[in-house]
Amino acid sequence: MDKVAYLKDKANILRLHTIRATSKAGSGHPTSCLSCAEIVATLFFKEMNIDPKNIDYLDNDEFILSKGHAAPILYAALAELGVIDRDKILTLREFASELEGHPVPRVKGIRVATGSLGQGLSIGVGMAYAKRLLGIDRRVYVLLGDGEMVEGSVWEAINFAGKLRLTNLTAILDMNRLGQSGPTMYGWDSGEYERRIRAFGWQTYVCNGHDVEELIDVLDGAKSSDRPTFIIAKTVKGKGVSFLEDAEGRHGRALKGEEFKRAESEISPRIKNLYFKPTNFIEAKFKAEERRAKFAIETDYKLGDMVATRVAYGKALVKLGEINDRMVVLDGDVKNSTFTEFFFERFPERSLECYIAEQNMVGIAVGLQTQGFDVFLATFACFLTRAFDQIRMASYSRANLKVAGSHGGTSIGQDGPSQMGLEDIAMFRSIFNSIVLYPCDAVSSEKLTCLTANYRGISYIRTTRPKTPVIYDNDEEFHIGGSKVLKRSGDDVATVVAAGITVHEALKAYQILREEGVKVRVIDCYSIKPLDEETLRRAYLETRHIITVEDHYAQGGLGEAVASLGLKPKILAVRKMPHSGMPEELMAEQGIDADGIIREVRKVTDKRQIR
């Protein structure tokens, strides 16, 4: 059978590429590539519907290398497809090369970054669901390592895909028995995997991962199932190089000198460079839209209305949903707290309840956005910490994600610290190219939500649990990197830089101080990243004293962001062990309420009098 010989040949070609590339680089994971050579060859040169010229179009089958450390074999496959130059492979891991140590979407044919294990399947679930939403009859293939099967995020994805009955999703387990530092938990015991995965509602196959004919059979079987399919492929780590096969202590080590030559001399003679007419090549037509839409929404609030910013966020989602049919909203069983429920009620077909599984929710979002969807997701700010690794990796995926965290700060009150977002600003500020917005009233909440809709990258909007008064007119404009000077005079003795709930404390403090004849400037620093440097610097120059106040831990928050500009703020933030109580009690205890601000301003004015 020509086809089989051809695929075996391709597998060895891929092997040779990976050995050469990793040895040239002097690092990498050759043995992790060798174990999946037949799997990758069978997928790319027989199974997957691919248009090599337009592999970025949406009507290709999709491939995700969840075991990202096998990147070289993915590059090799793309080179053999003609998507990238063959010569390029030898630039693996070089400073100037886009062929990085682990995949990133700088390479055509790669849509997401992988390398932090256990994340690929959730992304695959998102992609498969996206294809279903788009009505594109294509499949998504995810290749996993057996080491990562212990990650809970994998089981979140398995659970969810089973629930959604994603028949267009095929996962392949490269069960090579060896992790980085020793054997995996279940070695070659395919039954352990099969029993678990079947229990979650998947079809499963066990096969020899080096037998191309078996692989073809099971990959075909996946297509006619009414469930997602998991193929447990028994493989040998280092397969194809005698002294590497099933050898411990060979993870993540490139071959050098004599060993490299021996490996090459074992693989090379097997390669005949056979040709077989590809039957899987297609002509893709569905290009992902490049959209630079500028959405705008109008608000209708009255000054002084008491509205929680989380409610306004929910309302904004509905308005955006009306004008953007590519918008999808995800929530983790708190939609009646984040108020995504407004969108869920209005657009059920573009809403996805992800239940209490934040890692999977972010992974699905990353998958959905690769297919052109504008994805909003929300949960409590504190529970986003659950998905920090996924969010971090999303930035390397150059993903377009609109994240909202509700229940920011001690102001949630009685539920206590387990439910308080007190590190979310620090977390999102540390994400590459992110923006961090924090509205203080309903008008700004809606408008900032709209700004995230127009931003490409990872945006974070933080909302507050209690109701706060509307302080902005409906025609007020906001922009990324902006701020609002709410109070200002020629003789301000200090500037209070607040955001979110503390803006209202700052305004209360202003009023009390004003009655005492002390004037302070008040800035609503709604864009925490990027900051409105110019306005803040001017305030510092003019008032000499900056006091920042935030309902968040001091580390990595608003205060430190302002401090990083060299403006020497006095930072009022959460510094005592948080606990339950009423919002006003808790904010008072932390010194982030009006009284706390006033005390700080008095220190400034006292100092002046002493002079």
Place this chain on the structure above:
Amino acid sequence: MDKVAYLKDKANILRLHTIRATSKAGSGHPTSCLSCAEIVATLFFKEMNIDPKNIDYLDNDEFILSKGHAAPILYAALAELGVIDRDKILTLREFASELEGHPVPRVKGIRVATGSLGQGLSIGVGMAYAKRLLGIDRRVYVLLGDGEMVEGSVWEAINFAGKLRLTNLTAILDMNRLGQSGPTMYGWDSGEYERRIRAFGWQTYVCNGHDVEELIDVLDGAKSSDRPTFIIAKTVKGKGVSFLEDAEGRHGRALKGEEFKRAESEISPRIKNLYFKPTNFIEAKFKAEERRAKFAIETDYKLGDMVATRVAYGKALVKLGEINDRMVVLDGDVKNSTFTEFFFERFPERSLECYIAEQNMVGIAVGLQTQGFDVFLATFACFLTRAFDQIRMASYSRANLKVAGSHGGTSIGQDGPSQMGLEDIAMFRSIFNSIVLYPCDAVSSEKLTCLTANYRGISYIRTTRPKTPVIYDNDEEFHIGGSKVLKRSGDDVATVVAAGITVHEALKAYQILREEGVKVRVIDCYSIKPLDEETLRRAYLETRHIITVEDHYAQGGLGEAVASLGLKPKILAVRKMPHSGMPEELMAEQGIDADGIIREVRKVTDKRQIR
């Protein structure tokens, strides 16, 4: 049967307490308590071996309320046991009360904080494993909600407990069908849970969670199994109050006015205050040791030796292990990279391979430390982001955890950003009461590791992948909140504040500048939290310019920490999209190498000349 009547009675007493407490508080989750009243009553008043007077001793059975929002019923049970005053219950959620909205270990009988769902079972695994290590023949009971069964961390724990065959672990699922915002994924379909859990090697039972006799039977059955046991208890949310039973939209809402009165009048008449001689009360004897040992270790390096700080960390673990038999080390399949493998080889019985499941690893660590163990855990710095929520909760558990993250920064080189810890300092700085240490050479690495051994709380030590030269003598001393002034003169034009790998870049820069006649102060800021304020402030006063340099994102890192002191540092940090390459290329690109430091110093000196 008296016993059964007694337990039913107790269940209703618990119900009444929770209704009263939440209504008085005006918030909370009464319906989530009502569903598990029989389960909690049967556990605390029949099943668990408890010494109410010494419930904090280690030879009690343990209970973890993974569904932390049912806190009031746990408080009610403790009150009925006499551990806390009955009157106290009505202080639920008050500012001055330790009975917080979700459990925290301010209350006797509660060892860990819960409330972020999906974390209790991992902690239970750690506790059960600890009892096994201690040779204490007691059981650990974990009560889970059905909403949290979707969290991957639960499946990490299920997987691991099955693997460890923790026969002393019983999990109970309060399958009440309703989550916060709607039905759970599988409602009352106990088969969905049973099939999955059995596949992971557990014994399972399905029972009526309101039938005390059934509960007694299955809880007894758990004791004779050779596996951990999961009891799937079918329950009704709001059970016992007619208008709350199985009603949607009642999650997290306290009863008010008429509704409260109706509920009370339904429950009260059922209560007879029956007495039954407790058979489960024991006399506990094994008090957890209060140890304030001050460990010390000696090093034996030569100045100039090239040794990676991660290797020195591994060596320090062995030395500490020799003098501390309560020390346990965990790793996530990277022990040959973090170098915990030295400890694993020397003390296999006190080492636990947790595989690639960081959330579960942290949960296990939290469980172990409740039983008096000193727990060290390590993985790549970047993968600790996976467990941010668990680490955050560990701080509310007042846990004693010694965390190490290897492979900090771009200096890991070719593997690329997925493997680079670039937000770990920001993450750990934001943890309440944490310390963050960052050694630059082998001597400081060992000594800082020893400091974490002596610290009670959450400590983080960051190690570096490449080898770095030893710069400290073996008798050099280090302390939490300390720093080392490595270069200093009376005419320093600026101070370079570095940590870890950048210390060596700062020293190179010093040398080059010195040859040009420009003197800079160089500080090794090895304690990033807390900072050595005094030394830094003096340097600022004396040299007027502070330049911080770190192999970490600018947000929340060393630079911002220094900026928060008002010292206006110029912050050199990772600001460009990281990628693969050689360490020196990458550090140069980010401007955090010696050249980057020199450029910055020159800006300072140029400014001076202009003046």
